[in-house]
Amino acid sequence: MFARRDVAVDLGTTNTLVYVRGQGIVLREPSVMAIQQGTGAICAVGAVAKQMIGRTPRDIVVVRPIRDGAIADLQTTSKMIKHFLEKALKVSQLKRLVKPRVIISVPSGITAVEKRAVENAILQVGAKHARTIKEPMAAAIGASLPIGDATGSMVVDIGGGTTETAVISLGRIVTTRSVRSGGDAIDARIVQYMKKVHNLAIGEPTAETLKLSIGAIEADVNQEYLNVRGRDLVTGLPKTLSVSSSEIIYTLHEAIDSIVELVRTTLERIPPELSADIIERGIVLSGGGTLLRNLDDVLSAKTGIPVSIVENPLDCVAIGTGKVLEDYDSSSRWDHKLQPRA
Numbered sequence: 001m002f003a004r005r006d007v008a009v010d011l012g013t014t015n016t017l018v019y020v021r022g023q024g025i026v027l028r029e030p031s032v033m034a035i036q037q038g039t040g041a042i043c044a045v046g047a048v049a050k051q052m053i054g055r056t057p058r059d060i061v062v063v064r065p066i067r068d069g070a071i072a073d074l075q076t077t078s079k080m081i082k083h084f085l086e087k088a089l090k091v092s093q094l095k096r097l098v099k100p101r102v103i104i105s106v107p108s109g110i111t112a113v114e115k116r117a118v119e120n121a122i123l124q125v126g127a128k129h130a131r132t133i134k135e136p137m138a139a140a141i142g143a144s145l146p147i148g149d150a151t152g153s154m155v156v157d158i159g160g161g162t163t164e165t166a167v168i169s170l171g172r173i174v175t176t177r178s179v180r181s182g183g184d185a186i187d188a189r190i191v192q193y194m195k196k197v198h199n200l201a202i203g204e205p206t207a208e209t210l211k212l213s214i215g216a217i218e219a220d221v222n223q224e225y226l227n228v229r230g231r232d233l234v235t236g237l238p239k240t241l242s243v244s245s246s247e248i249i250y251t252l253h254e255a256i257d258s259i260v261e262l263v264r265t266t267l268e269r270i271p272p273e274l275s276a277d278i279i280e281r282g283i284v285l286s287g288g289g290t291l292l293r294n295l296d297d298v299l300s301a302k303t304g305i306p307v308s309i310v311e312n313p314l315d316c317v318a319i320g321t322g323k324v325l326e327d328y329d330s331s332s333r334w335d336h337k338l339q340p341r342a
């Protein structure tokens with residue numbers, strides 16, 4: 001039996017994942033492209049393009065076509081989607097016989113115009129149908145939460161460009177909130193801190209390395225250090241500096257405050273019975289940003305609600321979108337009524 005060439009896409013600000021029906025996730029790549037200025041020719045896409053950030057000659061620009069959860073550059077986004085879909089179909093060894101049906105996850109705060117732009121981008125690259133699912137709903141399905149039950153489930157998805165919350169009951173999103181800020185904003189804060197306090201210019205990839213290696217929301221017992229290289233803003237020369245985890249923690253306290261505030265405003269907007277369900281069942285975190293050390297404990301302490309992290313935070317939205325894809329024919333209105341597969 002041959003699997004239909006249907007495809008689910010988690011088009012993230014930082015990472016794009018492609019799930020092929022019957023096969024699972026077949027591609028994970030950074031949402032980055034390197035483009036030749038003037039001609040517009042594509043020099044590199046995905047992981048190779050990400051490695052070029054801050055290292056290109058003048059005639060090549062490295063771009064992230066999706067910024068803060070919104071499509072900043074539709075033309076480049078279409079090219080990137082085309083590249084990833086073709087690569088995914090090659091990896092999954094499916095022949096280009098039938099046009100695929102595509103489900104794509106989008107931020108819940110997306111406007112109708114942006115949603116149409118995403119669907120058009122998918123259709124432009126040769127899809128037969130393009131449909132969208134909201135990211136928090138996909139995350140809830142990916143986490144196997146009982147979204148069809150008459151009980152409240154709460155998801156917080158912290159991605160690269162957006163942080164989104166949703167309370168779901170009876171297969172529908174009861175309320176959702178989002179801010180266009182996530183892991184990338186944390187990297188930008190680290191860049192600013194290094195400039196202000198150490199007079200050291202570092203690039204976003206170095207800031208991300210600091211965050212991934214020694215970043216945390218609250219201090220652990222053991223202080224950690226990492227040597228970083230940058231440009232001394234006083235002498236103009238390259239310089240290596242040892243940075244401590246407490247410095248990174250200092251730069252991040254506002255990030256946790258904004259997540260706590262988002263959770264609070266979400267909970268304020270739901271009926272008391274659902275609040276009671278969430279206090280009992282807890283909040284589920286997904287997205288790469290939730291991997292920041294101690295974030296779950298601090299969020300739990302600040303809200304008084306149990307918090308847990310899904311098994312695969314970086315894959316959860318793609319897994320959920322993929323589950324909907326596997327049920328494609330029976331789930332024509334997944335934004336509203338969805339029964340997750342067991």
Ligand SMILES: Nc1ncnc2c1ncn2[C@@H]1O[C@H](COP(=O)(O)OP(=O)(O)OP(=O)(O)O)[C@@H](O)[C@H]1O
Binds near residue numbers: 286
């Ligand atoms: N171990 C980690 N600790 C802290 N942050 C991490 C870790 N691993 C990944 N991240 C961060 O997670 C973010 C990417 O997460 P994810 O892939 O879920 O985002 P996305 O889906 O592309 O973004 P969005 O949902 O905003 O469109 C990046 O900012 C990355 O730096």
